[in-house]
Amino acid sequence: MIYMKYFIKTFGCQMNTSDSERIAAFLEQQGFSLAEKNKDADLAIFNTCGIKQTAENRAYSMINNLRKENKDVKIIMTGCLANRADVQKRMKKSVDLFTEIKNFQTSFEKLSLCHPELVSGSSGTYKSGEMLKQVQHDTGYLSIIPKHTNNFQAYVPIMTGCNNFCSYCVVPHARGREISRPADEVIDEVKSLIKKGYKNVILLGQNVNSYASQVHKVRKVHQVHQENSDTIYFPELLKKINSITGKFWISYVSSHPKDMSDELIEVTAQCKKVCEWIHLPLQAGNDEVLRKMNRRYTHDHYLKLIQKIRSEFKKHKPGIPFSISSDIIVG
Ligand code: SF4
Incomplete structure (x- = not known):
């Protein structure tokens, strides 16, 4: 099954905004397009912030509400909350994948949402033109040419x-x-x-x-x-x-x-x-x-x-x- 619509909810600082621009570019490279309404999305990305409790609470309630409304949507949590054991325990029933932003591309493949013609293998090699250049460093996701807002x-x-x-x-x-x-x-x-x-x-x-x-x-x-x-x-x-x-x-x-x-x-x-x-x-x-x-x-x-x-x-x-x-x- 190919999932085609996505939305990204970004919390927090400019770095998260910038990361979301790269996630959007990556997803569109995989054949996804932006959902006109969040409720129509097949894939929801929550790029989270752990600096303020209010931002944290808003992320939890948005994710839980979305899960109640749509049992089929795939939900990915990334950003500052995604790596915390207490958050993973609390949100495991609603979230399909927790991933650090730097591992987003390889973790994403585990959800088996990628279009088979666009992704080759599990090594994270993508169609030419997607990356600024061949990635040889740990900040690989930063080499994705972003979709600027x-x-x-x-x-x-x-x-x-x-x-x-x-x-x-x-x-x-x-x-x-x-x-x-x-x-x-x-x-x-x-x-x-x-x-x-x-x-x-x-x-x-x-x-x-x-x-x-x-x-x-x-x-x-x-x-x-x-x-x-x-x-x-x-x-x-x-x-x-x-x-x-x-x-x-x-x-x-x-x-x-x-x-x-x-x-x-x-x-x-x-x-x-x-x-x-x-x-x-x-x-x-x-x-x-x-x-x-x-x-x-x-x-x-x-x-x-x-x-x-x-x-x-x-x-x-x-x-x-x-x-x-x-x-x-x-x-
Ligand atoms: S630990 Fe946090 S507040 Fe301190 S320098 Fe690093 S990012 Fe800034």
Whole structure:
């Protein structure tokens, strides 16, 4: 039996929105089309968020209601809740498949919903044109060319996961450790967006300023091939994207204050195409609370970063207004 209609319900942050754009592209590559009404769908994807209890509760009630209304619909839960044992126990009667986003393609095949002419075997090889290039890294799903939700602004994920384990946050458990996309793949994606006329490129990651991508190089020295690898960090990636020809602007979220280097602040202020905006989550202004949150910086460090950001923008873009935004947990 071939299931042909799908819908995706996305909760939470820009990263989930971006992931859903890739899921949509993948499903349409498999022969699915978007259901006009959710009740007509053969397949429902819930891309969940575990940051707020309200978002969590809404996901549970939407899934349970859908299951009551439609016994035949296949339901997949992905995103931040999908990996939690308590959630799986609670929702196992309503959900057909729980999968981490990075395993979406291979897990999806287990549901046997794919059109047999479009999927070859169980190894995750798909029709050419679907992926930006042959995937050789753990962020494989990020290589899917996404189905963007508008033609002006595009999210471009550059890394996923987090190594920080802030005490209040589920992300390291839900998405695993940090993995950065290869720089050339990110650059190819941005170039292709600019060719299509996109103007606003938003680089995404749980912690963009710890981006680090290995570049394998072969050099010929005195007729001998020598192999080594260099690491590209976020400031260099930003400079490379800034140098792409075209009229567009770049921004990035989210940054961790402990990884916000002077070099990154300087590059942000110097690059003409990078917006005069830095989002730097503070979370708390009290050092003891920051320690309990496992944030690994002090309020004094944060204030010094703000001073540095102000002075670099004033130096490199005099007279141009800039903004600094933040997140603070208040209860
Ligand atoms: S740095 Fe951000 S994503 Fe990582 S654990 Fe802390 S709050 Fe969560």
